[in-house]
Amino acid sequence: MAAVNVxxxxxxxxxxxxxxxxxxxxxxxxxxxxxIEELCSGAAYCQFMDLxxxxxxxxxxxxxxxxxxxxxxxxxxxxxxxxxxxxxxKIVPVERLVKGKFxxxxxxxxxxxxxxxxxxxxxxxxxxxxxGSGSGEQLSAPKSMQVKAPAAxxxxxRTAQPPAQK
Numbered sequence: 759m760a761a762v763n764v765x766x767x768x769x770x771x772x773x774x775x776x777x778x779x780x781x782x783x784x785x786x787x788x789x790x791x792x793x794i795e796e797l798c799s800g801a802a803y804c805q806f807m808d809l810x811x812x813x814x815x816x817x818x819x820x821x822x823x824x825x826x827x828x829x830x831x832x833x834x835x836x837x838x839x840x841x842x843x844x845x846x847x848k849i850v851p852v853e854r855l856v857k858g859k860f861x862x863x864x865x866x867x868x869x870x871x872x873x874x875x876x877x878x879x880x881x882x883x884x885x886x887x888x889x890g891s892g893s894g895e896q897l898s899a900p901k902s903m904q905v906k907a908p909a910a911x912x913x914x915x916r917t918a919q920p921p922a923q924k
Contacts, residue, residue: 761811761844762876764869773868782871787885797867798858799824800833806874807840809883814840817888830856848873 774782776794783791787805791797801822804815815836821829834852841848848869854862 761841761846761873763845763847764872764876774871776864779864779867779871783867789885793860794864794867795858795860797863798856799830800837800852800855803837803870804833804840805885805888806870807837808888809881809885810874810877811840811844812881814844818890822889827856846873 779794780791783789783797783802786809787802789802791802797803799821801820801824804820805817807815808817820833820836824830824833831852834850834855838850838852840846841850851862851866855866
């Protein structure tokens with residue numbers, strides 16, 4: 759089993775916007791990513807490789823809902839090992855990706871989308887089942903990347919007081 763290699767060119771005019779990229783990822787993997795930076799865990803790429811090349815990544819070893827950088831690194835090491843096994847000649851800039859910066863993660867996901875399109879054969883795949891989440895739980899962003907909405911402040915309603923009786 760060998761992968762079709764793709765090479766990145768910035769001149770490509772078929773790049774998706776960040777919103778389209780997130781929609782593709784979330785729709786394909788049944789995830790809840792809201793920002794490109796959340797791909798810094800590497801888990802989504804590992805699952806995409808399992809979709810493209812079943813069994814190429816041991817998904818049970820992938821940390822899906824982690825917030826720890828050393829676990830992000832382990833996920834990317836699994837991805838690199840998969841790439842090496844399949845003959846993918848792409849260097850994964852792990853140290854930059856795990857920092858969670860937009861530009862590095864966006865450039866990598868753009869390349870990965872081209873790689874996916876070149877290798878996808880239309881096979882069926884149940885991403886929730888593959889993650890081993892029997893409860894139907896959806897993969898979400900690493901906890902360190904999640905932003906909580908500020909708590910709503912209770913509104914104070916003032917009513918006119920009746921005039922004091924004399």
